[in-house]
Amino acid sequence: MANKENTPNVWRGSPKSWKTKLIQMMKSKSVLLLVILCLASCMNRKLAKEKEGIFLIAIGDCFHQDTISLSINDFLVLDKVIINSDFSTGVSNAGVYYDSKSNELVKIVNGLQHRIPFAAKQSIKLFVIKNSKEYLFHFQLSKGRNILVEGCESKIKANQFKKQMTFE
DSSP: OOOTTTSOGGGOSOHHHHHHHHHHHHHHHHHHHHHHHHHHHHHHHHHHHHTTTOOEEEEOSSOEEEEEEEEETTEEEEEEEEEEBOTTTOOBSEEEEEETTTTEEEEEETTEEEEEEOOOOSEEEEEEEETTEEEEEEEEGGGOSEEEEEOOSSSOEEEEESSOOOOO
16 A cells, blocks of 8 residues: 555545546646647748748750740740750759749759849749740649649640659
8 A cells, every 4th residue: 555655745635636636737738738739830830921932943854955935924034045955854954943032033044043033922824935936824833833844745835743843
């Protein structure tokens, strides 16, 4: 039998009193857990808002000495750039991404970066001209933030992905 002196103060007394104390402790832990979950939810929302405008437009496969012009939301980003795709990887010498920290579009052509001030939206109107043929695409960033423009068919294709694109 346990000695009363060795029993913790919480459990001393009648069974009714220690059950009440146990319920109070559980309630306080539940409140603490609820506060932690609310804070985590708020932090996730803040991170999601910081990422609202992040997108990537990659110019991919099947371009060989093609002249490309690209506009995003009626803003000319690439103007008559000669595009070449690597035959083995399908990666071209040009692409565009949005840097939400500086609110700039970063265009990369032939390994050189150029930053342009830009106000991002949740939708993208992408206008592409390939060798004087015009193509218009509309994207909602909620459906994916990665866009791949390809020229393998007789016309340009643009596909949207939620997951990050990888090229091998």
